[in-house]
Amino acid sequence: xxxxxxxxxxxxxxxxxxxxxxxxxxxxxxxxxxxxxxxxxxxxxxxxxxxxxxxxxxxxxxxxxxxxxxxxxxxxxxxxxxxxxxxxxxxxxxxxxxxxxxxxxxxxxxxxxxxxxxxxxxxxxxxxxxxxxxxxxxxxxxxxxxxxxx
Amino acid sequence: xxxxxxxxxxxxxxxxxxxxxxxxxxxxxxxxxxxxxxxxxxxxxxxxxxxxxxxxxxxxxxxxxxxxxxxxxxxxxxxxxxxxxxxxxxxxxxxxxxxxxxxxxxxxxxxxxxxxxxxxxxxxxxxxxxxxxxxxxxxxxxxxxxxxxx
DNA sequence: TTTAGAATTAGAATGATTCTAATTCAGAAA
DNA sequence: TTTCTGAATTAGAATCATTCTAATTCTAAA
Numbered sequence: 001x002x003x004x005x006x007x008x009x010x011x012x013x014x015x016x017x018x019x020x021x022x023x024x025x026x027x028x029x030x031x032x033x034x035x036x037x038x039x040x041x042x043x044x045x046x047x048x049x050x051x052x053x054x055x056x057x058x059x060x061x062x063x064x065x066x067x068x069x070x071x072x073x074x075x076x077x078x079x080x081x082x083x084x085x086x087x088x089x090x091x092x093x094x095x096x097x098x099x100x101x102x103x104x105x106x107x108x109x110x111x112x113x114x115x116x117x118x119x120x121x122x123x124x125x126x127x128x129x130x131x132x133x134x135x136x137x138x139x140x141x142x143x144x145x146x147x148x149x150x
Numbered sequence: 151x152x153x154x155x156x157x158x159x160x161x162x163x164x165x166x167x168x169x170x171x172x173x174x175x176x177x178x179x180x181x182x183x184x185x186x187x188x189x190x191x192x193x194x195x196x197x198x199x200x201x202x203x204x205x206x207x208x209x210x211x212x213x214x215x216x217x218x219x220x221x222x223x224x225x226x227x228x229x230x231x232x233x234x235x236x237x238x239x240x241x242x243x244x245x246x247x248x249x250x251x252x253x254x255x256x257x258x259x260x261x262x263x264x265x266x267x268x269x270x271x272x273x274x275x276x277x278x279x280x281x282x283x284x285x286x287x288x289x290x291x292x293x294x295x296x297x298x299x300x
Numbered sequence: 301t302t303t304a305g306a307a308t309t310a311g312a313a314t315g316a317t318t319c320t321a322a323t324t325c326a327g328a329a330a
Numbered sequence: 331t332t333t334c335t336g337a338a339t340t341a342g343a344a345t346c347a348t349t350c351t352a353a354t355t356c357t358a359a360a
Contacts, residue, residue: 029306029307029308029356029357031307031308032307048347048348049347061308061309062308062309063308063309064310064348065308065309065310065311065348065349065350066307066308066309068347068348069307069308069309070307073307084234084235084236084237084289085234086234087234087240087316087317088317088346088347089346089347089348090237090348102275102277102281102283105284111277111278113275113276114276115274115275115276116274116275116276124265124266125250125252125263125264125265125266125290126263126264126265126266127252127261127263127290128261128294128295129295130294130298130299131252131292131293131295131298132292132293132298133252133290133291133292134255134291134293135290135291135292136288136290136291137288137289137291138286138287138288138289139234139287139288140275140277140283140285140286141283141284141285141287142281142282142283142284142285143281143282143284144278144280144281145278145279145280145281148280148281148282149280179325179326179338179339181338181339182338197316198316198317199316211339211340212339212340213339213341213342214317214341215317215318215319215339215340215341215342216338216340218318219338219339219340220338223338237347237348238315238316238348239315239316239317240316240317
């Protein structure tokens with residue numbers, strides 16, 4: 001039996017490329033990179049199938065399962081966010097700035113809304129002492145200005 | 151052809167009972183009443199199948215489809231609220247006071263949290279002029295005090 | 301070149317919800 | 331009372347989004 005090799009943890013080299021955000025990291029494989037780039041280029045808040053359609057134009061062989069897989073890894077690494085606005089498909093968002101989502105119930109459009117500079121969400125709700133908050137998700141539903149104008 | 155009878159719109163009489171809230175109304179049929187009462191008596195935020203199980207103790211013949219149907223009507227009438235905390239099953243809530251939901255990611259418990267008296271949500275997000283807000287849904291995720299103590 | 305593990309895939313499986321078509325029921329009209 | 335109409339209810343099928351599975355491919359290190 002050969003001596004136990006002094007195996008190092010795999011390090012990124014060559015084509016392999018990692019991005020680290022908030023301590024987590026992902027290997028940015030070609031598919032993951034494309035899903036990420038397509039999402040970053042999207043101003044709407046696409047669903048997994050929306051992204052599947054868009055990425056297929058660039059990588060015809062990609063499968064929906066891979067898109068879901070990529071989204072899961074990217075979400076886990078904190079590179080993108082999963083958004084739950086209503087029942088049905090989840091939506092995804094590459095805007096990492098703190099923001100909330102406005103959802104127009106008439107046309108379905110989703111708009112990012114950013115909080116006022118002095119907004120401190122934690123102090124507005126009377127959570128029991130000892131509660132730890134890891135994230136908040138605010139969905140505002142209504143009618144967007146374009147629809148309201150009609 | 152007989153003369154057109156002067157048909158009046160159906161009015162609630164006898165056992166039939168309506169509740170009107172915010173302009174909407176529902177006939178409170180026995181099943182709807184039971185689903186509503188069971189939800190009001192629940193301190194957790196039950197899912198449709200949770201409610202189905204609980205209501206079946208009182209009305210063994212009820213079907214899951216009817217529970218969904220009742221929940222839809224009660225929600226439409228504004229008597230209860232549908233809550234989306236995570237992917238998967240919707241939860242329901244009979245607390246009509248303005249409040250947000252805290253979701254413990256460790257034990258799954260959901261706690262109602264009420265806003266501070268001076269909280270005016272509308273002014274904290276820079277929504278485009280002309281936007282009309284009909285409702286807001288805030289989910290706060292984290293660890294409840296009991297789980298945090300462990 | 302071999303190996304080990306991760307990524308990817310197609311398709312099956314799952315879970316929640318919604319739909320469908322038939323039946324039952326309540327109250328109004330005859 | 332009996333009939334009628336529309337709503338409520340039902341079981342089961344259908345749908346939809348997602349997750350799982352098992353096989354295959356790929357990457358980078360040994």
